[in-house]
Amino acid sequence: MVKKQVRRRKRRKSKQALIGYLFLSPVFLFYSIFLVFPIGFSLYLSFHRWNMLTPPLKARYMGMKHFTYLLIQDETFLIVLKNTLFYALGTVFIGMILALIVALAFSRTKYSSIWRFVYFAPVVTPPVAIGMIWGYLYRPTDGLINTVLRWFYLPGQQWLSSPAQALPSIMITGMWAGVGFTMLIFIAGLKGIPEMYYDAARIDGANFWQAFWHITLPLLKPTILFVLVTGMIGAWQVFDLVFMMSSGGIDTGVVPFESVGVVALHMYQTAFRYMRMGRASAMAFILFLVVLAFTLIELRVLRRGGVESY
């Protein structure tokens, strides 16, 4: 009797599990098609030579050749890795400081929701549109930025047409585009800090800076960690802005690829210009490992400072 009940309960449970899996199956299917399969296929390609035009299963096996080529022989890959690191560190760290300043200002400003909307607007604007608009702003001859500089008798700059200024110019745009999102996260983090700490500090005679250094910043550490990790992951993969804003200079030879190229752009060119999908896939996996290593380092460093929740 008991055995029968146990069996029935088991059957009911497995039936429930089956129904659960059935409900989940569209999601599994979606992820299998759009995530698992592409990752698996890229991994397969990274060990093969494939030009997109022949059946992939007939691709020639290359072993670790793509990886060794990229890490030892391909000077451009190492240069674009360096450029990407420069871009990621610059946009994330400077962008984070700017976003924190803005968040602090808005947490004490009237009508802050309007300002938040203004700062958040670039986040919902497509990067392609941002790239095009900033491309116009940066035009050396008739761009708005140089026009404003000239009003103040400052020399106009070459911006995207200068090998030295092109990447920093794109970084400025990247920061502008991302500051709104980071700001919102910081505002949420600031709201999570109990007001009583500040009250207590004020009673003890602490000024704004003391309260900031000893209360706000330490309690914002989980938020900073989140912003840093997600920001760096995004910045390592930057493509659209760089593609939109650098292609004019690269196409005409005005700006050498090496001075503005990032890993994703090099990957794109390797895949679609030189028809080396295998090497481009290997690049993607190296980038993945680099991002993973950086993320683990960031987590370890910040956890040492007392952040345990991530």
Next chain:
Amino acid sequence: MNKKTKWSLIGALLFGLVFSGIAIAQTKLVFPVHWSDFNVDGMYDEEGNLIAKGLSQYVEEYMRLNPDIEIEIQSVSFENYLQKILVAHMSGMSPDIFQIYALWGVSLVDSGVLDVPPADVIRDVRANYTPSAVIGTTIDGQIWGFPTEVDNYCLVYNKELFGEAGFTEPPATWAELVEMAPKLTKYDAEGNITQYGFAFLSGWESAVVHPFLSLLWSNGGEFLSEDYKECLVNSEEGIGALEAELELFRKRGTDASGSVWEFPNGTVAMMIMAPWYESSLKVGLQEKYEDVVGVAPIPILKEKVNAQYTWFACVGSGSKHKEEAWDFLRWFCSDVQPATNTTRQGDLMAGNVGALPPRKIDMENQETLGDLYTQTFIEELEYARGEPNIFQGAEIKRILMNEIVKTWNAQKTAKQALDDAVKQINEILAEFY
């Protein structure tokens, strides 16, 4: 209106709609191009009058003549053109008509992306195009389309700057050019060049490699072995050709920051350039154009030779309307217009794009080919030598460019750079040959 009449009317209306739908059903051809807007839309003067037809005007003319055909022109940047072809082919949505840079042709042919032209097209190309263009369009012994554009290189110089420096003639030999360039160069107080005696262009493969190939061949060297198994640029002649370029840097007649795009600003005295730059020079120099621009053969090292490359129009193997696509190309590239004795493709190339149309009849009858800028390019075609159509051509050129630019920046000697280039290029060649 009774019920019967009403239903009859509705029936007639539906029949009419279906019938008219059938009547206007069109065959749609997709034709991606990599040209500037004015090449597609036409060139207009300040009053808005059309002064040179663009591709769209010819396409509209064809569609008027063939109402059952619709041709959609898609503008794609040069950088993304090959990608567009590849991705579209892979996804089963291949465009119908392409303009192919011959250097891409080998991989595209090898992968079956291009349709084999009909026999009459092949006969037409063999009989009516300049030999170098036919060679450029031939891959594995097979002609793959109508040659649409050949581009070679000449020395373009600024006559005003020459006059200021006391020169009346362009240099005939590279040694003369190296002597003249520093005298045409100006420097600021810190020693930076403000006016270039000669300008190269780094960052763009063809702009670096084609002038180098011209010098290499002029010096009696070879780029690749005949079987394409080996790169030969690090030969004595190759090193000599690169040393000839470096001599300009050593004598301060140029530096690595120079740019041929500065020529219209009057800060470049000499450059090696292709014919398609004519339109930009005219736009940039306006009424000063004729006083400023001079064109001469590339100064020689040992032999008279200049590098040439080819573009050709072809049909995608994935096209669902190959026959209609070839019909359009026959009309556009091959049919001779009685009034001018030229082809439409030739008119577009010579009158708008500024490239050399390779059909013999266009070479003879296009008026603009005899102008100040283009005439020398036409004359120099006799000494033109096409770049080889090889697998991974773009990648190989990028490697060679990177190594050459390192010598310009004094990061490597000519021998070191060319040895390194050969090592990398041979690895690629070994993959395919």
